[in-house]
Amino acid sequence: MTGIFQKTIKQASQAARLINLDKKLIKRLITPQRVVSKKVIIKLDSGGNKTFSAYRVQFNNARGPYKGGIRFHPQVNLDEIKTLAFLMAIKCAVVGIPMGGAKGGVQLNPKELSFNELERLSRAWVRAFKNYLGPHQDVPAPDVYTNPQIMSWMADEYSRLVGKKTLAAFTGKPLTEGGSEGRELATGQGGIYILNEAVKKLGLKPKGVTMAVQGFGNVGYGLAQLAYQAGYKIIGLSDSQGGIMALNGKNMDPLKVMETKKEHGQIHACYCLGTVCDCVNYKKITNDELLKLKADILVLAALENQITGGNVNQVKAKIILELANGGIDPVVDGILKKRGVLVLPDVLANAGGVTVSYFEWRQNLKNEHWPESAVFAKLKKIMTDSFNEVWQTMEKYQATPRQAALMVGIKRITEAM
Ligand code: NAD
Numbered sequence: 001m002t003g004i005f006q007k008t009i010k011q012a013s014q015a016a017r018l019i020n021l022d023k024k025l026i027k028r029l030i031t032p033q034r035v036v037s038k039k040v041i042i043k044l045d046s047g048g049n050k051t052f053s054a055y056r057v058q059f060n061n062a063r064g065p066y067k068g069g070i071r072f073h074p075q076v077n078l079d080e081i082k083t084l085a086f087l088m089a090i091k092c093a094v095v096g097i098p099m100g101g102a103k104g105g106v107q108l109n110p111k112e113l114s115f116n117e118l119e120r121l122s123r124a125w126v127r128a129f130k131n132y133l134g135p136h137q138d139v140p141a142p143d144v145y146t147n148p149q150i151m152s153w154m155a156d157e158y159s160r161l162v163g164k165k166t167l168a169a170f171t172g173k174p175l176t177e178g179g180s181e182g183r184e185l186a187t188g189q190g191g192i193y194i195l196n197e198a199v200k201k202l203g204l205k206p207k208g209v210t211m212a213v214q215g216f217g218n219v220g221y222g223l224a225q226l227a228y229q230a231g232y233k234i235i236g237l238s239d240s241q242g243g244i245m246a247l248n249g250k251n252m253d254p255l256k257v258m259e260t261k262k263e264h265g266q267i268h269a270c271y272c273l274g275t276v277c278d279c280v281n282y283k284k285i286t287n288d289e290l291l292k293l294k295a296d297i298l299v300l301a302a303l304e305n306q307i308t309g310g311n312v313n314q315v316k317a318k319i320i321l322e323l324a325n326g327g328i329d330p331v332v333d334g335i336l337k338k339r340g341v342l343v344l345p346d347v348l349a350n351a352g353g354v355t356v357s358y359f360e361w362r363q364n365l366k367n368e369h370w371p372e373s374a375v376f377a378k379l380k381k382i383m384t385d386s387f388n389e390v391w392q393t394m395e396k397y398q399a400t401p402r403q404a405a406l407m408v409g410i411k412r413i414t415e416a417m
Helices: 004-018 023-029 078-094 115-132 148-162 186-201 218-230 254-264 287-291 330-338 352-366 372-397 401-416
Strands: 034-043 049-060 066-073 101-107 138-142 210-214 233-239 242-246 271-273 276-278 282-285 297-300 319-322 342-344
Touching: 004 023, 004 078, 004 330, 004 401, 023 401, 034 078, 034 115, 049 066, 049 078, 049 115, 049 138, 066 078, 066 148, 066 352, 078 101, 078 352, 078 401, 101 115, 101 138, 115 148, 138 148, 138 352, 186 218, 186 319, 186 342, 186 352, 186 372, 210 218, 210 287, 218 233, 218 254, 218 297, 233 254, 233 287, 242 287, 254 271, 282 287, 330 342, 330 401, 342 401, 352 372, 372 401
Parallel strands: 066 101, 066 138, 210 233, 210 297, 297 319, 319 342
Antiparallel strands: 034 049, 049 101, 233 242, 242 282, 271 276
């Protein structure tokens, strides 16, 4: 079976040929500049040692210092890290921020480590990769199962190693440690800016347009709340345990669903406002059912590979907002286009996160702290301009939105190269 990296660069190479890119340049574009694999050893609370496989792939820095998250996950492997590093380079270029693409990871189940062991692992990762890091070289951020606390340990370890406080070496830090206002909501907020533009292009208004959201974590919950406030009608929500759908034209306030989830430990089958629950107009559904709901918009905010050859023909949404990296298997993009489904691809739709990370880096370098209103005003302009650029490219080349986003990103990177 073809690996995800091969699939991704095949798709990128096709987009590069559409803009008549020279073969040699394509080869350089799809080749990572540096791939580092290390063994990281930490002391366990029990007294023994444990060794982990750790990676950092620096794909391309033609447009600025490498930028990209660090993932702690049992399935971390080099093929995945290379793919994500490449997509980070594309994403930064699509939204025009002066950073390159990288990604890192450690293969482990972080839930099996204690708080202190996680701290030792985070600091050991920095010691292992120190020579490749730095505010003007490579600036990591959180990703799956890494968070502001981990970034805070990492920035502290880096500062200790270089002998001076270097906040700009990592982003996604807590607000008290040089983090940016708005970072937590940035990906959802960026997604809403993109969605609003797309809805406008289709001649619609958010009010009453129906939406189903897969994934109820940082990104999915944030997006759902913002969408609800903007007037979209939320008719389906789900997390890893399953979901809830509204019947009979009902709407759902994600805040209320979250409150009920906290109380019951999972998204509840009934829709509750305080202690009053409606179990007639709402029902429990599986994740599979959520993907096939009759909603105008489907938001993917959970895992990769959710829309595949196996279910693409049952998707009823007219717009898919792909906030999860790789939420759609690239091979079904063509089918979705033929069926008239507008895909807002990950490299555009979820770029709000890295954009605010870039704002954090800039604030740290200049020793500034911007208010949330300034962060979101700058984010809105970047996301809206990027959407329009991708849209124009899509129309010019009769391409899919993903091909168009790849063309915009690839053109910018190769010009810089
Ligand atoms: P998270 O861990 O906070 O939330 C993930 C959510 O997905 C959880 O609610 C979980 O229950 C749910 N989930 C897991 N498996 C599921 C399944 N099979 N079906 C339905 N739901 C399932 O993660 P997050 O930060 O919200 O990230 C979500 C996605 O967005 C990831 O693909 C991530 O790579 C991508 N992303 C995140 C950011 C960011 O800023 N956090 C930026 C860019 C891309």
